[in-house]
Amino acid sequence: MNWPIILWLLIITLVENANSEESSWNCRFDESGIPLDFQKLYRDDDYIINHESQNETFRIQICGPLHKNCNGIPGYSACLQFGNKTEKGLGRVAEHTHEDGRIMYKYTGDKCKDDVNYQLHIIMMCDYGAIDSYPELFPYEQSYCSFFIIWRTALACPRYPGQSLPSISCKVTDDNGTVYDLSDLKELANNYEVAIDKNRSIILNICHPIVYGYRSVCLDNSGACLRINSDKLSYKSLGSINSMKLHAKPLVLEYEMGDVCTKIPHFRTTITFVCDYNATNTAPVFIGIEDVCHYKLNWRTAAACNEKDLENYSSKTAAPCKITNPVTKIDYDLNSLKGKEPIVKTKAGLEYKFSICQPLLSNACQASVGAKDAGVCSASQRTIGGKANSKLLWSVHGLYLNYTDGSPCGGNKNRSTQITFVCAASEVAENMNTIDDDDLCNLYINYHTSLVCEKKVRDFFPF
Numbered sequence: 186m187n188w189p190i191i192l193w194l195l196i197i198t199l200v201e202n203a204n205s206e207e208s209s210w211n212c213r214f215d216e217s218g219i220p221l222d223f224q225k226l227y228r229d230d231d232y233i234i235n236h237e238s239q240n241e242t243f244r245i246q247i248c249g250p251l252h253k254n255c256n257g258i259p260g261y262s263a264c265l266q267f268g269n270k271t272e273k274g275l276g277r278v279a280e281h282t283h284e285d286g287r288i289m290y291k292y293t294g295d296k297c298k299d300d301v302n303y304q305l306h307i308i309m310m311c312d313y314g315a316i317d318s319y320p321e322l323f324p325y326e327q328s329y330c331s332f333f334i335i336w337r338t339a340l341a342c343p344r345y346p347g348q349s350l351p352s353i354s355c356k357v358t359d360d361n362g363t364v365y366d367l368s369d370l371k372e373l374a375n376n377y378e379v380a381i382d383k384n385r386s387i388i389l390n391i392c393h394p395i396v397y398g399y400r401s402v403c404l405d406n407s408g409a410c411l412r413i414n415s416d417k418l419s420y421k422s423l424g425s426i427n428s429m430k431l432h433a434k435p436l437v438l439e440y441e442m443g444d445v446c447t448k449i450p451h452f453r454t455t456i457t458f459v460c461d462y463n464a465t466n467t468a469p470v471f472i473g474i475e476d477v478c479h480y481k482l483n484w485r486t487a488a489a490c491n492e493k494d495l496e497n498y499s500s501k502t503a504a505p506c507k508i509t510n511p512v513t514k515i516d517y518d519l520n521s522l523k524g525k526e527p528i529v530k531t532k533a534g535l536e537y538k539f540s541i542c543q544p545l546l547s548n549a550c551q552a553s554v555g556a557k558d559a560g561v562c563s564a565s566q567r568t569i570g571g572k573a574n575s576k577l578l579w580s581v582h583g584l585y586l587n588y589t590d591g592s593p594c595g596g597n598k599n600r601s602t603q604i605t606f607v608c609a610a611s612e613v614a615e616n617m618n619t620i621d622d623d624d625l626c627n628l629y630i631n632y633h634t635s636l637v638c639e640k641k642v643r644d645f646f647p648f
């Protein structure tokens with residue numbers, strides 16, 4: 186055999202493959218019993234992703250061709266434009282792969298270097314929170330020929346026919362009325378993985394079905410499942426989300442009714458939680474297996490501490506107009522809102538001006554007695570809703586300020602006001618304020634700001 190012939194054969198095979206792929210996009214499929222449909226992602230306008238550091242732009246579609254030609258040629262599904270406006274086709278119909286839960290589209294395009302063609306990989310990842318999401322480009326270096334895009338979308342999550350995602354409470358109250366809430370541990374785009382040995386690991390989510398994806402091919406609304414990678418890869422349900430139970434003392438989460446097992450009828454999993462204020466971003470720990478079928482884990486975390494204690498703990502560590510979420514340890518600083526003095530209207534039509542973390546700079550209430558430190562004031566009535574303070578408070582419902590000792594009210598009470606900070610997508614929404622109620626000498630104000638939005642750090646990458 187000589188090289189030219191081998192090369193020639195190779196080229197023919199590649200061309201034939203390319204031709205056979207040309208037939209159609211694989212966008213609706215049912216593999217491992219999981220029906221998925223990406224057809225909805227094919228849109229009227231092409232997706233445009235800029236890679237600013239290289240001054241390059243990607244135009245892509247999946248499940249169909251681009252609407253605008255690439256380099257003047259129709260039929261491409263992905264196109265790369267350089268800073269000088271030159272365009273290269275990155276591929277037409279992409280090849281679809283689905284291995285161990287990783288769903289990928291691979292595009293092969295024009296020539297990049299001597300014997301290398303452009304390649305674009307789009308990895309589809311289930312994220313129950315990603316409804317109208319946009320694909321994200323993975324950063325690359327100058328003159329690369331191969332690119333990666335991650336597309337987090339709820340469309341990559343399995344929906345069982347006729348079954349919507351169960352909504353599960355993650356709260357439990359003990360006999361004394363103490364509330365525990367594990368919601369912070371719930372994952373919409375990730376799972377927890379706990380290794381048992383080289384070949385086996387437990388895949389786990391809290392108060393939510395396991396998120397389908399790479400290394401997590403768990404079915405039937407499992408809350409926990411076992412990944413076994415010995416001679417061949419297999420998965421077993423260790424308990425279903427439908428049978429989840431949460432107990433308060435001790436704090437234990439149980440998933441029952443997993444796959445059929447020998448000793449007891451079905452696999453089950455219990456996770457025992459231990460409150461530790463200092464334990465953030467911790468992982469569950471495998472303890473052992475009881476009676477062949479009962480998997481046991483422990484989890485030391487601040488999320489397992491009771492709500493009142495967490496509030497108390499966070500207020501002790503707070504600084505003026507600053508506070509740390511005691512569960513996630515994310516710091517918040519609202520000092521930049523000082524000096525903004527928005528006006529809100531009650532249902533009865535009464536207007537109140539309020540300030541954040543400091544007294545109002547000027548207000549009609551100053552005319553009244555002892556009103557220098559008013560934080561909320563109604564100009565028309567000269568009513569003080571409460572005295573300002575900079576003691577920012579944390580509760581599971583959000584950050585808030587509690588202004589007390591306002592104007593006398595209802596005989597022997599004084600007015601007070603709670604200003605709750607609500608996450609808003611952009612700064613534009615910052616001055617949207619709403620008042621819910623002004624009964625019972627109490628005023629509730631919601632202040633919308635992006636300063637209180639929590640972004641979970643994603644530490645998971647599907648390679």
Ligand SMILES: *[C@@H]1O[C@H](CO)[C@@H](O)[C@H](O)[C@H]1NC(C)=O
Pocket residue numbers: 240268269270
């Ligand atoms: C990016 O490309 C545009 C032309 O499309 C050019 O005007 C601009 O200077 C380029 N910027 C950089 C940083 O190369």
Ligand SMILES: *[C@@H]1O[C@H](CO)[C@@H](O)[C@H](O)[C@H]1NC(C)=O
Pocket residue numbers: 267268269270271
């Ligand atoms: C435009 O830029 C690309 C990448 O830098 C380069 O390969 C190509 O030759 C340039 N085209 C022109 C017409 O300058």
Ligand SMILES: *[C@@H]1O[C@H](CO)[C@@H](O)[C@H](O)[C@H]1NC(C)=O
Pocket residue numbers: 359360361434
């Ligand atoms: C309720 O509180 C009492 C007194 O503080 C305590 O002895 C008891 O253990 C508590 N019960 C629960 C379920 O926490």
Ligand SMILES: *[C@@H]1O[C@H](CO)[C@@H](O)[C@H](O)[C@H]1NC(C)=O
Pocket residue numbers: 382383384414415416
């Ligand atoms: C892991 O699987 C391999 C076969 O793939 C087997 O030889 C090995 O004994 C297994 N190890 C454990 C700890 O089960």
Ligand SMILES: *[C@@H]1O[C@H](CO)[C@@H](O)[C@H](O)[C@H]1NC(C)=O
Pocket residue numbers: 462463
């Ligand atoms: C928690 O962390 C703080 C500060 O890092 C330390 O002073 C304290 O002793 C820790 N508490 C526990 C229970 O580990």
Ligand SMILES: *[C@@H]1O[C@H](CO)[C@@H](O)[C@H](O)[C@H]1NC(C)=O
Pocket residue numbers: 493494497498
């Ligand atoms: C808050 O903690 C302090 C000291 O740790 C304690 O004395 C106080 O009773 C706690 N308050 C509440 C409301 O739990």
Ligand SMILES: *[C@@H]1O[C@H](CO)[C@@H](O)[C@H](O)[C@H]1NC(C)=O
Pocket residue numbers: 587589603
């Ligand atoms: C606000 O402060 C008052 C007085 O300290 C207190 O009675 C009330 O419970 C507080 N309200 C909230 C929501 O923290």
Ligand SMILES: *[C@@H]1O[C@H](CO)[C@@H](O)[C@H](O)[C@H]1NC(C)=O
Pocket residue numbers: 555590591592593597598599
């Ligand atoms: C209401 O506020 C006034 C002035 O600050 C104060 O003297 C009075 O004690 C307060 N009343 C109550 C019930 O807190």
